[in-house]
Amino acid sequence: MCHDDDSRPPPPPTVGAVASHGRLTLAAGDGNTVAAYRAIPQDPRNRNVVLLPDVRGLHRYYRQLAVRFAEAGFTTAAIDYFGRSHGTGDRGDDFDWRSAVAEVRPEHVAADVRAAADHLHALNGGPVFTVGFCFGGSHSWRLAAGDIDLAGCIGFYGTLRHLTDVEDRLHRPLLMLVAGADELTPVADFRAFRQRLSDAGVDHRMHVYENAPHSFFDRSFVEWSEFCQDAWERILEFTSEHA
Template sequence: MCHSTDSRPPAPPVAGAVASHEQTTLTSEDGTRFLAYRAEPAEPNGRSVIILPDIRGLHPYYRDLAVRFAEAGFHTIAIDYFGRTAETDDRGEDFDWQPHIAQVTPEQVDQDVAAARAELPAPVFTVGFCFGGSHSWRLGAHGSGLAGAIGFYGAIRRIGEVPSTPGAPILLLRGGADTASTPEEFDGFTAALDAAGTPNTSVIYDGAPHSFFDRSFAEWAEACDDAWRQIMGFTADHSQ
């Protein structure tokens, strides 16, 4: 299960100013209005990011993370998954995500990501966590108009069949002690990506647990810092 505390996400390697940040709503192709959090950099780096949260949706952790990405120069939108089933905009610790997450389909995620992508200047990357990590990798495997797809500790079982045609470059950031997917499942997924001609890179942090990307656990600070460096390098490399 994904669970990050309310502690502030790891700082990017170089933090700058944020031009603006606010909660907003976007509209999917099916007419659904859903929550999002938008953060704009004062000094853009020429890249955009869509954050795909864990099972809790637009939790305060991911609003803070959107600001951190904007501080690093990214035009950023973090999305919520529950526009079709939840009436409240409360995604704090008291939000009961369980009856909602089971109703979220890949097609709905695709539509919501497409709505966010339409709001952002290219190149656009997805960065997902747990539930969102799986969907980020799935979107990358399908291309989805993305420059690249980054995922932390996603569950391979959520991805489904990998297309036989090349997708967008994919970065897999994995905790070595994470049990959400087995090494064999990851091997099968990356083999399918290789067969399709989809560029992919795996980074495994030895001993790191599921949801390690949270600096409330000081022993994973080095892994968190390296993950930031991996994201910065991956997005820079695939923005040319």
């Protein structure tokens, strides 16, 4: 599971200045207070990103990653999942995410993402994309079935079981970045899923990083730097085409 204490984000493919970054709280439509970390680029690309973390929530890795996305020109907010049960406190390495994540429902994630997307869109009128990792990757793809105004839904090594009940309603563009040696979801399952998306006419892209482990982008990017660079480039291309 994706929770290495020494993880740090890979550098973005192109680096610019960041105008500001820091914590904030947002109000979700169901009354939840959402902890978030916002990073604003000096020279925005007119694109916004809501980052959906892994099971750790708003861990320092995702705060740092928000800054990386801003360096690449995206107005960015990384969100936390656990405001309803654990308030807006710090998600350090001692945070008990195992019990907390069991209480998170898809409708909670959607409400929190909507709050972040609305906030970013008010700052920067460009389109909003979601980018998720593991638990967040699954929920990023799931949002492609919802009514939030998203230009595309990007996910790293999510699990497809979170999509079973909405698969026939997916209608927003998808980018799936798959770890070829991921033990949580076999590549064969993703290939079958991709075929079903093609049959349904859903706009999607999928790339398999052969032999890469689950969490290669955040847990061991030095070892898999070539793949991480490629993933960045695919995100830039996808968001450019769907902007």
